[in-house]
Amino acid sequence: MKRLAAALLLALSLGSCAKPDHRTHIYLQRFFGECGAEYGGSTDVAKAEGECGIITTLINRFNAENPDVHVDVNVVAWPGYPQLTAQVAARDPPDLVTMHEGVISDYALKGLLEPVDDYLKAGGIDTADFTDAARAGVTINGRAYGLPWDTHGGLFHVNTALFAKAGLMRSGKPLLPNTADELIAQAKQFEARTGKPYLIQSNVGDPAFAARNLYTYMMAQGAVLFPDAHHIRLNTPVGVQVATFFKLLNTQHLGTLNMDTPAAIAAFINGEGGIYPTGTWMIGSFQQEAATPGRPLYKSYAVFPYPRLWGSHVEYVSGHSWVVPTHQRTAQQRNAISRFFKFMSAHNYDWARTGHIPAFKSVLADPRFKSLPHRDDIAPLAEIGRPLPSSIQRQNAIEGIVGEEAAAAFTGQKTIERALSDAERRVDDLLAEVE
Amino acid sequence: MAARLGSPRLTWPARAALAFAALIMLAPLLWTLLLSLKHNADLVGHSGAALRPPYTLANYGAIFGNSLTLRWLLNSAIVAIGQTAGVLILASLAGYAFARLQFPFRRTLFVIVLLGLAVPSQAVILPQHQLFAWLHLHNSYPGLILPGLVAPFGVFFMTTYMRGIPAELDEAAMLDGASRWTIFWKIIVPLTMPAQSTLAVFTFLGAWNDYWWPLISATRSDMYTLTVGLAAAQMNYAQTSGLGYLMAQAVFASIPIFIVYIIFQKQIVRAMAGAAVR
Numbered sequence: 167m168k169r170l171a172a173a174l175l176l177a178l179s180l181g182s183c184a185k186p187d188h189r190t191h192i193y194l195q196r197f198f199g200e201c202g203a204e205y206g207g208s209t210d211v212a213k214a215e216g217e218c219g220i221i222t223t224l225i226n227r228f229n230a231e232n233p234d235v236h237v238d239v240n241v242v243a244w245p246g247y248p249q250l251t252a253q254v255a256a257r258d259p260p261d262l263v264t265m266h267e268g269v270i271s272d273y274a275l276k277g278l279l280e281p282v283d284d285y286l287k288a289g290g291i292d293t294a295d296f297t298d299a300a301r302a303g304v305t306i307n308g309r310a311y312g313l314p315w316d317t318h319g320g321l322f323h324v325n326t327a328l329f330a331k332a333g334l335m336r337s338g339k340p341l342l343p344n345t346a347d348e349l350i351a352q353a354k355q356f357e358a359r360t361g362k363p364y365l366i367q368s369n370v371g372d373p374a375f376a377a378r379n380l381y382t383y384m385m386a387q388g389a390v391l392f393p394d395a396h397h398i399r400l401n402t403p404v405g406v407q408v409a410t411f412f413k414l415l416n417t418q419h420l421g422t423l424n425m426d427t428p429a430a431i432a433a434f435i436n437g438e439g440g441i442y443p444t445g446t447w448m449i450g451s452f453q454q455e456a457a458t459p460g461r462p463l464y465k466s467y468a469v470f471p472y473p474r475l476w477g478s479h480v481e482y483v484s485g486h487s488w489v490v491p492t493h494q495r496t497a498q499q500r501n502a503i504s505r506f507f508k509f510m511s512a513h514n515y516d517w518a519r520t521g522h523i524p525a526f527k528s529v530l531a532d533p534r535f536k537s538l539p540h541r542d543d544i545a546p547l548a549e550i551g552r553p554l555p556s557s558i559q560r561q562n563a564i565e566g567i568v569g570e571e572a573a574a575a576f577t578g579q580k581t582i583e584r585a586l587s588d589a590e591r592r593v594d595d596l597l598a599e600v601e
Numbered sequence: 602m603a604a605r606l607g608s609p610r611l612t613w614p615a616r617a618a619l620a621f622a623a624l625i626m627l628a629p630l631l632w633t634l635l636l637s638l639k640h641n642a643d644l645v646g647h648s649g650a651a652l653r654p655p656y657t658l659a660n661y662g663a664i665f666g667n668s669l670t671l672r673w674l675l676n677s678a679i680v681a682i683g684q685t686a687g688v689l690i691l692a693s694l695a696g697y698a699f700a701r702l703q704f705p706f707r708r709t710l711f712v713i714v715l716l717g718l719a720v721p722s723q724a725v726i727l728p729q730h731q732l733f734a735w736l737h738l739h740n741s742y743p744g745l746i747l748p749g750l751v752a753p754f755g756v757f758f759m760t761t762y763m764r765g766i767p768a769e770l771d772e773a774a775m776l777d778g779a780s781r782w783t784i785f786w787k788i789i790v791p792l793t794m795p796a797q798s799t800l801a802v803f804t805f806l807g808a809w810n811d812y813w814w815p816l817i818s819a820t821r822s823d824m825y826t827l828t829v830g831l832a833a834a835q836m837n838y839a840q841t842s843g844l845g846y847l848m849a850q851a852v853f854a855s856i857p858i859f860i861v862y863i864i865f866q867k868q869i870v871r872a873m874a875g876a877a878v879r
Contacts, residue, residue, distance in 0.1 A: 199836030203666020218836050240822050243832035252817035256734035428844075435646045451645065451842050461646070 189236045190498040192506065195253075195260040196221060197244040211516045216450065220516055228509045235502040237262075245269075245562075250491070254278050259491035261503060265312060267303030267485045267553055268561035274311040275559060276601070280490045281309040282507070285500070289508035299551030300525035303485045306556040312487030313507045315514070316522035317551050318446040319483030320378045320472055321544060327466035328440050332356040342473040346411050349475060353420040356440050365421035366439035368430035369577055373569025375427075376412075379443070380572045381482035382472050383408040385552055395557045396600070398593040400568065401586035409586065411475075412576040423577060437462030443472065446544065449521035453539050469540045471547045483551030485525065523548050559600045567592045637661070637848035644844040660849035664831075669822055673830035678857070679742055680815075680826055681808040684749035688804045689797055692752055696759025697785050701771065711760070717753030723813070730817060740824045745815055749808050755800050762796040763789060798868030805861055827854050 199218040206222070208214060209230045214223035225237050240260065242249050247269060253259045254273075265273075273279045286293055293301070293310065300314035324340045332355055334341045343349035353364035368375045380400070384391060389404045399405075415421045422430070422439060434442035435455050442448075449469060456467035472481050488510060490503060510517075511526065518524040518535055523544065529535050536542050554561050568589050575585035611619070636644065638656035664670055698704070699711050729748060730739075738744035766789060774784045790797070815826040825833065831850040836843055 197833075200667055200669075200834035201836075202669075203663050216836070240820070241833045242820075243816070243829065243835070248817055249820050252730060252739075253820050255730060256739050256820075258739070258820070431842075432646055432648075454642070455646075 187236075189234055190496070190502045191236050191238055192261040192499055192502045193238050193240065194225065194262040194506075195240045195242055195246065195250065196264040197242055197246045198264070199244075200241045211513065214516075215519075217447075217520045220520060224510070224513055224516060227513075228506060231509070232502070232505060235505065237506065247562075254491060257493075259493050261490065261493070261495065261499060262506065263489050263491060264315075265487055265489045266562070267312070267314070267487050268565070270304060270311050270487065270489060271306060271556055271559045271561065273489070273491070274306050275557075278492055279311050280492050281311055282313060282490055283310050285490065285504045285507050286310060286313065288501070288504035289511070291507060291511050295526045295528050297523075297525060297527055297530065297548040297551075299483050299523075299548050299553065300485060302556070303483075303553045304487050312489040313510060314525035315486040315488055315510065316517060316520075316525055317483050317485040317548055318522045319481055319547055319551055320382065320443050321446055321449075321547070322470050322472060323434060323442045323444060323448065323452055324468045324470070325434065325437055325440055325463065325466055326468050327462075328356070328360050328362060328437065332359040332440065334440075340468055340470075342470060344474060346475045349473070350414065350418075350420070353415065354418070357420060360440070362437075363420060363422050363439045364441060365415060366425065366430050366433050366442040367421045367423070368425050368427045368444070369573045370424055370426040370429075372427045372430075373566045373573065375444070375569065376572035376576055377565045377569035378482055379412060379576075380405070380408055380568060381554070382480070383411075383475060385480050385482055386474060387477040392555055392558050395559070396594065396597040398564065398568075398590055398597070400589050401583060405586050406582055407476075409572065409575040409582045412572075413578060413582065416577055435461070435463060437466075446521045446523060446547070449540060449544075467540075468543065470543050471550060479546075480550050480552050481547060482554070483547060484553055486522070487525075523551070558597075560596055563596055564593050567596065633848050633851055636845055637852045639845045641843050641845045645842055648844065660846045661853065663846060664834075664849055664853055667834055669825070669830060670827075672823055673825050673827045674857075676742075676745075676819075676824060677809055677827040680745045680749075681805050683742065683746040684808040685801050685804045687746065687750040688752045688755045689801055691750060692755030692759045692800060693790060693793065693797070694785075695756040696761075696763050697789060699756070699760040700763035700766075701768070701789075702781075714753045714756050717751070718757065722748075726813070726817075733818060739818050740821050744818050745824075745826065748814055749804070749811070752804065755804065758800055759793065759796060762793055766792050795868055798865050802861060802865050806858060809858055 198221050201216075201218040201222055205214055205219045205226070207226070208223045209227040211220065211223045211227055214220045225239055229235070229237055245266065246264070250259065250263060250273075259278075270279065291313070296304075296314055297317065299317045301310075303317070304310050304312040304314045322342065324342075326335065326340055329335050329340045332352075334352055334356060341352065343352050356362070356364040381391065384400070384404050387404045387407075389402060390399065392398055416423060422433060425433065427444075430442060430444070431448070431451075433439055435452070452463060452467050452469070455461045455463040456465060458464060471479075473479075488507065495503075514524050514526050514529045515532055515535055518529060518541070519538060524530050524535060527548075530545050530548055536545075554564075558564070571580070571585045571589035571592070574580040575582045579585075580588070632651070635651040635656075636648065637660055638658070639651050640657055640659060643650045695714070699707065699714075733739055733744050733748075738747070770788055770792075771784050774788055779787070810828060811826070812828045812832070815829045816832075819825050819829060822830065822833065831854060835847065835850070
């Protein structure tokens with residue numbers, strides 16, 4: 167017993183000899199996965215690859231450059247909002263959180279996020295340098311509720327070898343349509359000459375795919391999707407026109423049917439179709455295929471924003487941002503958050519290597535960004551990108567409902583009018599529950 | 602097993618049919634294992650690449666390369682063992698009381714316990730979360746273990762099993778001067794070992810595989826259980842660009858369950874067979 171007591175005393179005294187930690191700790195919560203095995207000790211941002219590698223290395227670098235601050239990182243399963251909500255309910259939220267811009271309103275309008283204007287000002291961040299899409303994504307009632315980090319949206323990923331075979335290349339670039347009729351004509355030509363579908367579509371289990379198509383081409387025609395904060399309007403002549411167009415593509419077998427996301431990605435990689443409309447986040451994987459000899463996509467890949475088919479050239483987008491949940495913090499912690507924002511703004515180019523569009527105009531114009539593969543072609547997304555109105559809450563859930571009903575309309579499982587009116591009813595019911 | 606129970610020996614066609622059925626059941630497991638042994642990049646284009654060598658342990662190396670994986674494993678083990686032990690103790694005691702003792706409102710209380718079977722855990726998640734926040738038990742082992750101890754199925758299961766044990770055994774022991782506790786501990790508990798084993802396995806499985814409560818109660822990565830930790834370690838679109846790693850995670854997370862089943866296989870089979878002939 168005496169020996170045990172002595173051992174405990176020794177352990178306590180040794181513990182009390184530990185070096186005191188005078189650093190200011192800020193607690194950061196993010197998704198993008200965990201890759202400590204590969205990047206846990208790395209501060210060389212230029213050598214990091216992929217979302218996880220780059221974000222991990224950036225935070226390591228911030229800690230290394232700011233010895234008086236330490237960012238404690240908590241990696242959550244994507245998208246992390248159930249955990250964040252639980253933390254807010256338990257009054258123990260993190261200091262910094264990665265958040266999709268479409269989700270900001272859910273928290274900000276309930277007072278659960280701090281406006282970050284003061285942090286941006288203290289960090290010397292010029293908000294005039296935000297791209298239009300990025301600014302719209304984080305601004306509610308004239309106040310910024312997050313540091314915009316990127317813009318992401320749908321892109322037309324193109325197999326240029328098949329396009330060449332279909333006679334749809336001009337001056338080394340794919341010929342994309344300018345009207346809905348042109349798209350149908352090109353799709354028919356493509357199928358006739360290649361024997362393959364023009365569009366690869368993930369209409370199964372991927373509601374974002376159909377929602378993106380419907381939102382984008384309704385917005386392009388000036389449709390007001392949300393007349394107020396509690397109602398959506400889809401069953402309109404414009405909505406019916408867009409849905410009818412995508413249904414026509416399917417009834418004429420110009421696009422694949424019954425594919426989920428993995429099947430659609432595999433189909434595109436294996437050269438089984440001309441265009442795969444999916445997000446910015448796939449550029450890295452497809453470019454890797456395009457750079458690998460022997461692969462069907464080898465030297466046969468190009469990517470562009472959705473083409474203008476009606477009205478003006480706009481596209482529905484979202485983005486990632488850094489937000490600050492409402493909580494009591496010391497002056498040192500607030501200062502550390504400002505410095506973190508400044509650091510992340512200064513490294514927005516590094517993040518843009520993931521395939522996402524930068525949130526800063528200066529990075530868009532940066533020769534380093536322009537020299538990255540395909541970036542010149544997709545950069546217009548920062549100008550044509552339009553998020554949903556920031557006053558609309560539950561945007562993720564709404565996207566799920568709209569995507570599900572739109573996919574039912576596109577694939578003929580429901581009549582177009584029925585699917586669109588069902589979507590309206592379900593979304594209105596959802597929005598009736600929010601304050 | 603069938604021969605011991607006195608049923609006729611299996612014919613070759615029956616054996617072939619059973620082997621075929623077993624193969625069908627094993628196929629997804631083998632497929633998962635093969636996928637886990639391939640590089641992610643090999644599987645992006647076509648998952649059929651899993652049928653062809655070369656194979657690699659790189660995905661398993663990546664799992665162990667995360668410094669927190671062993672911590673998550675330990676957390677899961679503590680939570681699963683803690684819940685299993687707690688449920689066995691509480692369900693056995695409650696089951697004995699409902700099966701053998703006479704006390705006021707016994708039937709009413711048992712009905713209330715049975716009603717608990719009809720209440721999904723999601724229905725009480727909000728007040729449960731608020732209660733644990735008020736008690737400052739989130740991000741702690743008690744916070745992860747205690748909700749799992751509310752096990753109406755365990756109480757019902759043990760009550761039913763104990764009712765099937767002849768009451769004459771208790772009476773004989775009482776004549777010999779045994780106390781209630783002695784009867785419970787020395788006679789009833791040993792006779793319920795098959796049921797205890799079955800309940801233990803079900804509880805352990807449930808606790809090990811639980812995702813929802815640990816997801817919102819353990820919000821700091823050092824308190825994650827394995828299910829939450831492995832999910833957090835995944836990158837977006839893991840099902841396409843990280844399929845090999847995803848499958849390695851699935852295999853890794855199921856190994857402890859597999860070991861538990863191997864250890865308790867005899868008891869589980871005995872309990873199931875016993876329940877079937879009762």
